[in-house]
Amino acid sequence: MGIFVEGRVFDLITLVVATGLMGLYMYKARQGMKVTIRPIAGFAAIDEAIGRAAEMGKPVHFTPGFGGLVAATFAGLEVLGYVARLAAQYDVRLVVTVSQAETFAVTEQVMRQAYLEAGKPEAFRPEDCRFISTDQWAYASGVIGVLYREKVASNIMIGQFAAEALILAEAGNTVGAIQIAGTTNAYQIPFFVVACDYVVLGEEMFAAGAHFTNNVVHLGSLRAEDLVKAGCIAIMALGAVLSTLGTDFLTTLMGK
């Protein structure tokens, strides 16, 4: 294969096509192409969650999960920016818990910026952005403690979650908080579905930027993502047909 790493050529072509489409549609969106997105119930409920906390005079809890600086965490931080702005506007205390040290520094910066954008930089309390632990179960117990001690009115969990997901969601349910959760981890989504009031399912998380800010770059990127998904579905259908006909042409091509 020479210059290419064996077994990754098809992956490279797919990445180049996906990246090209995303670049093209981001450009088109900047040039004024209209892109609309469907309402996402989980995001729409955030206003209700903050409003509830304002009425009850209790804090809101947010956590971007157990992941480091991965794409799901960035999506969670996008939501955090909106939540923090809204919390600042309504004078609601926002408590944020973080499990990874590198995420902590970024999270604090996102909160600080959101309070600044809301015109209330003085309302930001650094002690409300809390690093808990990089240990999964220490993080879970720390968040449970925050939920119980702060008696939160709303619990928002959007980011990367693993086995601690249900523990956090059930603790939030026990304190009677309205709960909005979202993750791309397919194994944890069912837990959130049964334990939370609203769930942002997998890829919907990545629409956060487009949903909250109508950012044209995000909207263009979403349009491209839909096209790539359509391409994936077409390849899967073609693969099913070819496999039924007894040819392994596509699997051989994808293994190159």
Place this chain on the structure above:
Amino acid sequence: MFLRKTLPTIIAGVCGVVVVIAYFFSIPPVQTLASHILKWQSVIAVFALGLGGVNIVRLHTKNLQRDPKNIYSLALLITFVVTIVVGLAMGQTSPAYTFIFDYINVPTGSAIFSLLAFYIGTAAYRAFRAKNAEAAILLITGCIVMLGRVPIGAKILPFTAPATDWIMSVLNVGGQRGVMIAGAIGFIAVSLRIIVGLERRAYGGE
């Protein structure tokens, strides 16, 4: 502005491109550089851990100043300091440090993990109520899978074992793969926006 936003954007972009090139192309200098970048990532993460440690000490010291009877903050600070002192003074393989890890850290972690069993029960109790059509489908499917997964279930209702296999290998896998593929495409989009500097939220931008 340059140091806070522009420079991090440039560094993230360059590092991202190098690591992607090293993954797909067999170019030894680029692959060496990529492995260095991944090592630097670990080093930077350790510095960030220091920031996290400072946050923990600051927060719980304030808690104690406000309420000297706050035994949780006191316990945390004591264990925090003891673990660091033992680790630094005696080493991570010393009997004292191993004792802290094996007899305090591991059992407390296991205790929290074990809560999952009880929470699955309470969550299932709430979820498995046929309030509407979707909840009824969840209830029926859940009952079939639970019966099909235990030997006595297949004895009582023999159809549950093959039905469980079908539910798990067709419906469940299909749904999960849909979530995974769509999630992966979203990952690519976010990563691309970070590499080209359009995902400014991470640097405190809009």
